[in-house]
Amino acid sequence: AANMKYRASVSSTNDLPSNAQVTGRRTVLPAHSKDNSHIGILTILYNNIGKDLSRVSMPVALNEPLSLLQRVSEELEYSELLDIANHTDDPFERM
Numbered sequence: 049a050a051n052m053k054y055r056a057s058v059s060s061t062n063d064l065p066s067n068a069q070v071t072g073r074r075t076v077l078p079a080h081s082k083d084n085s086h087i088g089i090l091t092i093l094y095n096n097i098g099k100d101l102s103r104v105s106m107p108v109a110l111n112e113p114l115s116l117l118q119r120v121s122e123e124l125e126y127s128e129l130l131d132i133a134n135h136t137d138d139p140f141e142r143m
Contacts, residue, residue, distance in 0.1 A: 090107075
């Protein structure tokens with residue numbers, strides 16, 4: 049059910065002007081993400097004053113709106129295409 053809602057949100061063209069191209073890109077995240085407001089960039093920088101900032105590791109949660117499970121499962125979104133390719137003999141058609 050959630051997968052169908054997600055596919056509908058990706059293919060939805062209600063918000064687009066009539067001359068806009070449909071890219072199939074996501075317009076909303078598939079699930080609500082955790083609140084990362086407790087992670088402050090300034091706090092991290094303040095704690096690393098005097099250090100080489102290119103060596104300071106930043107939390108991935110600051111830049112990643114999806115969880116690891118969501119990212120990995122997106123690889124299986126078009127699994128039916130892999131099934132079709134598996135049954136195709138021609139290597140060029142398989143690509």
